[in-house]
Amino acid sequence: MSRIYACIASGEDKTELVSVAQAFAYNIELLDDAVLFDLTGTENLFGTRAQTAEKICDELKLKNLSGNVSIAPNAASALLYARNQRGVSIVTDTKSNLPLDTLGIDEDTLGVFHALGLKTADDLKRISEDDLVARYGLDFRDAIDLAKNDGNYILTPNLKENKVTWATNFDFAVSDFERLIFILSNGLGKILEQTAYFGFSTECLEIELGLDDKTTRSFEIKLSFPTLDKKFWLTIINLRIADNAPASEIVSIRLVSHFSRARSVQRGLFSSTKPEPENLQLTVDKLKNLLGKENVGVPVLLERRLPKPFALDAEALPIGAEDLEIKEPKPILSLNYFTPPLAADVTANKGRLLYLRTRRFSGKVKEYGGFWKGFSQWWNLLRWQTFEWDVEMEDKSLYRLQKNARGWFVIGEYD
């Protein structure tokens, strides 16, 4: 199969030029002054080289763009002609009427050729290749190849698709999102197939619902891992949108799949088994639907001196990272919080805690340690006004007792 390359050299807006090229090819290289693209195998689609060039020109006119267009059997010639010959150039294997100074020949050599009456590439081809290489060195072979329309420039696609889109409009407005799942499944299948066709996977889907009241509602679903599992995506979409469906009726759907590198699964022979990422994500989503988004996530410590110096990161998922060295397990006394803290009645005498009563327990204080100041935010009203004690009751239970501006509280038990 003969190869066909096209090039548009123009100073016009690059995005517009690229959009013209995208109408003809997938493999596109965007250069400073030109757009080079591979048309190999498109003869049945666009016709002969001349017809293809005509179609490219039509597309340029449609977008009000101007530029030189070339169609050539190799990338180097396409680029050379588009850059150096005005209008449309259909390059054949045999003839080349380009001036010699377009072939990258140095000034001194050009001067010699001009003195000898050599003006075009065709003139140069008449001289023996071996003689030229013997006289000007091996590097001169590049110029000879260009003159013979046989340059060795390799098109390197640098313009990559980063998303695919699917959209549909409905004949009638639909009020219930769940009724659209069947149609959504079809569209989802298509964009995931296209994503796979480009050799990518996706971890971000955008869903835009056009509504009957002329507004749109957008959802963005981002995962921490890429996947092309249609059933999984459909379940996630259903979980995220069904409970949060728009009030107005839906008249159109648009799906966008953003590309990301496919997941590489490499597990060690002895590594522990973990929930499949899809399973984990679905479980977390189900749990968030059940308990609220803010109640499911990964615990994180805040490096601040607060009564509860930790938070729940609802956006994160457990990662299953392994430590190289496992520390010797040793139980450390842990404080379990009471949420909310238990209001307490405290009997004290001469600064000594004697008796503690809450709605859950009461008894004599056997031993205690403290107090400590447990809250140090200077801008807060409670700054340095929170005092804490560790208290042992007569039944050997251990609690953390707190006194603040609102009174006495038992904030947790040691366990």
Added chain:
Amino acid sequence: MGQVIAFKKLARLQEEQKHSETYLEVGNLSLLRGSLTEFTGEASAGKTSLTLMLLSVLTQNGEISSVVDLAGGFNPQAAKKNDVKLENLLWIRCGGHIENAFKAIDYLVQAGNFGLIWLNLNTASLEELNFIPSSYWYRFRTKIKGSQTLLVVTARKTLLGSASSQSYSFDKREVIWSGGGKFKLLKELQIDLNTRKPFLIKPEIVKVEANYV
């Protein structure tokens, strides 16, 4: 009498050999994966500390584990002190709704391959605990059987009955303080660890250190 003791030890040895790959041995605990375990005891009996010790081993090993926190009692700071790898932990706050806690367990068991699922019922009142139908436990037992998941339930009283494969009860023994006068700090909690299942053994003393840093 001596023969009877020897027979028990041999039986235990055989069972351990049979399940050598599925037993998790941490400190004084020996737990069979794919089964239910309960830690019971009054306040300050050390249930949480020993559960965190289990979590520490599993999460450092890269296993994803989960805490189903009924009433917001879980303390990530204490977990960190016990060397729990927090980024491998899924924290689920149930806001005091016991039904939601059980639904959450259902989802987790269904997802499969969690290292440990800890149902923290420590702060639940006895009335609440009495309302839990025992059928829940049998369903969980059936679901996780043969998996690698350990379902650990901590509560004030025993709940699981014959659904559990291991049942440990914790008794407070001694609280040791350091320092004197007003400057006292908790130093150590000594607990008696009693095993009710699968073997009734002599209670072992476990020392739980306090760490204020």
